[in-house]
Amino acid sequence: MNYRHAYHAGNFADVMKHALLARILAHLLKKPAAFRVIDTHAGIGIYDLAGEEASKTGEWCSGVGAMDAPFSPDVETVLEPWRQAVAALRADRGPSAYPGSPAIVRSMLRAQDRAILVEKHPQDHATLAAEFRHAANVKVVHLDGWAALGGFIPPKERRGLVLIDPPFEEQGEFARCAARFAQALRRWPTGIVALWYPVKHEREVAAFAEAVSSAVTARTLRLELHVAPADGTRLAGSGLLVANPPFTLAQDAGRLLPALVKRFGGAGFVCEDLVPERA
Numbered sequence: 001m002n003y004r005h006a007y008h009a010g011n012f013a014d015v016m017k018h019a020l021l022a023r024i025l026a027h028l029l030k031k032p033a034a035f036r037v038i039d040t041h042a043g044i045g046i047y048d049l050a051g052e053e054a055s056k057t058g059e060w061c062s063g064v065g066a067m068d069a070p071f072s073p074d075v076e077t078v079l080e081p082w083r084q085a086v087a088a089l090r091a092d093r094g095p096s097a098y099p100g101s102p103a104i105v106r107s108m109l110r111a112q113d114r115a116i117l118v119e120k121h122p123q124d125h126a127t128l129a130a131e132f133r134h135a136a137n138v139k140v141v142h143l144d145g146w147a148a149l150g151g152f153i154p155p156k157e158r159r160g161l162v163l164i165d166p167p168f169e170e171q172g173e174f175a176r177c178a179a180r181f182a183q184a185l186r187r188w189p190t191g192i193v194a195l196w197y198p199v200k201h202e203r204e205v206a207a208f209a210e211a212v213s214s215a216v217t218a219r220t221l222r223l224e225l226h227v228a229p230a231d232g233t234r235l236a237g238s239g240l241l242v243a244n245p246p247f248t249l250a251q252d253a254g255r256l257l258p259a260l261v262k263r264f265g266g267a268g269f270v271c272e273d274l275v276p277e278r279a
């Protein structure tokens, strides 16, 4: 396990993923019934963009570092839950603090909601566990995230979200993701399942999309933000599949993604039903 998210926190991919994550949670908050969040690859939860790792790559500068200027009001509406999570953390920890998925989730849970945060890296798990040791309704688990998919899904709640955000450092990760995404939906057909993936090679992503669409029957959105041509030389884009999406998410993403493309000087976006709603 070589991947450490601290080098990449707050980059363009994080901004896209976290803004949509916060939007999904805001949707879950619209009903009083309890929900559960299971974050299978949680990271350390809170990042210091002035710290050694983030400063070494400077990736955040072209991500969250480019987000200060306001967008048009309709885009700001979409961004509002994420902006609130960022602002709350900065007010508490200072201007260089950046919330990862666990901190965004924690900031949006109510008394009746629960979260399980899973991290396999021993050091990152220890950091996450220390950070969240007093967090109400949040359980931090030192486990393989893929095993957690089997162990913690389905939860007792009917509503909620599974976030699958692996580092893609192993061979065959796309094939595994397609299979586990479908498996999570079979185990929890009423849950929202979101899976992040890197866009590096066009062909690789097309094969992944094909594998998911033939394994999944639930409505699934394919959302991508492209910052460069996907020629295999670098991280050219950020993708998020969302199964059982909130009914407003496609419209939200349709506003957000083109605005981020413009802001980040990107190359384009995808916002489509990979698997449409069954009649």
Ligand code: SAM
Pocket: 001, 003, 004, 005, 017, 039, 040, 041, 042, 043, 044, 045, 099, 100, 101, 102, 118, 119, 120, 121, 124, 143, 144, 145, 146, 165, 166, 167
């Ligand atoms: N979800 C986090 C966020 O948005 O703030 C970022 C997660 S980062 C992309 C991926 C994390 O998965 C890393 O912290 C890595 O240590 C962890 N990881 C790698 N393999 C894992 C596994 N098999 N099970 C659980 N965690 C794993």
